Amino acid sequence: MLHVDGLTKSFGSLDVLKGVHMEVKKGEMVALMGPSGSGKSTLLNIIGGLLAGDSGSITLDDRTYGTRGPANVVDVRRNKVGWIFQDFHLLDNLSAVDNVAIALELSGIPSDAAVTEAEDALRKVGLGDRLHFIPDQLSGGQQQRVAIARAIAGNRPVLLADEPTGNLDIASGKDVMKLFKDLCHDEENPISILMVTHDPDLASNADRMLLLNDGRTEASDIRSAWGLDEEGEEE
Numbered sequence: 001m002l003h004v005d006g007l008t009k010s011f012g013s014l015d016v017l018k019g020v021h022m023e024v025k026k027g028e029m030v031a032l033m034g035p036s037g038s039g040k041s042t043l044l045n046i047i048g049g050l051l052a053g054d055s056g057s058i059t060l061d062d063r064t065y066g067t068r069g070p071a072n073v074v075d076v077r078r079n080k081v082g083w084i085f086q087d088f089h090l091l092d093n094l095s096a097v098d099n100v101a102i103a104l105e106l107s108g109i110p111s112d113a114a115v116t117e118a119e120d121a122l123r124k125v126g127l128g129d130r131l132h133f134i135p136d137q138l139s140g141g142q143q144q145r146v147a148i149a150r151a152i153a154g155n156r157p158v159l160l161a162d163e164p165t166g167n168l169d170i171a172s173g174k175d176v177m178k179l180f181k182d183l184c185h186d187e188e189n190p191i192s193i194l195m196v197t198h199d200p201d202l203a204s205n206a207d208r209m210l211l212l213n214d215g216r217t218e219a220s221d222i223r224s225a226w227g228l229d230e231e232g233e234e235e
């Protein structure tokens with residue numbers, strides 16, 4: 001589904017990504033962890049077509065890119081990846097259904113079809129009874145689910161989530177993880193999720209964990225993330 005090969009990115013003399021190799025399979029939920037400033041958002045931004053890498057490549061479905069500027073990967077942003085951010089990024093004055101539909105309309109889908117798809121996506125995230133609520137009338141967890149509906153609407157195969165639970169209480173954060181798992185493990189139409197989180201407890205919901213360290217990703221497990229040794233004692 002998603003392959004990253006030898007991706008590098010520097011900002012001036014700061015080498016942030018030094019040759020990242022990783023993949024996310026179809027139906028897989030992968031948690032990306034790493035210290036603050038290690039380049040997690042930079043990596044997501046390049047995968048999502050918001051930023052060009054310096055060298056290396058990304059293959060998503062049938063599309064290869066990575067070092068081309070954002071203007072050359074419009075199709076990736078429109079059709080391939082959905083984004084979820086810490087602070088939801090919803091439009092305050094639009095209902096849930098319009099928040100999702102407007103994103104589809106911007107990608108060229110006619111209004112009627114956009115509304116139908118938006119309603120489907122909102123039902124999928126459990127908000128079928130909140131279609132016409134504006135963000136202020138929804139809880140934080142429900143607002144994040146609107147953002148998730150927006151990200152999956154239009155059948156985008158990959159979700160990129162940058163600290164999606166950072167603004168949620170513990171219970172709502174767990175609900176989002178459960179929803180992510182259900183979306184990835186859906187038998188009819190599985191998607192793939194690459195999620196940045198600081199919280200090892202939430203990361204343990206993923207199928208796999210990656211650690212971004214010194215510009216490269218390495219496989220990680222929940223023990224090393226907690227700083228635990230093999231017996232589960234703290235080191």
Ligand SMILES: Nc1ncnc2c1ncn2[C@@H]1O[C@H](COP(=O)(O)OP(=O)(O)O)[C@@H](O)[C@H]1O
Nearest residue numbers: 011014016034035036037038039040041042043
């Ligand atoms: N547009 C930019 N220009 C210059 N430096 C940047 C830019 N974006 C990120 N950086 C730097 O790159 C490093 C990695 O940033 P980031 O990817 O946001 O890390 P993380 O998401 O892991 O906290 C940081 O040192 C950050 O200051």
Ligand SMILES: [Mg+2]
Nearest residue numbers: 040041042162
């Ligand atoms: Mg970040």
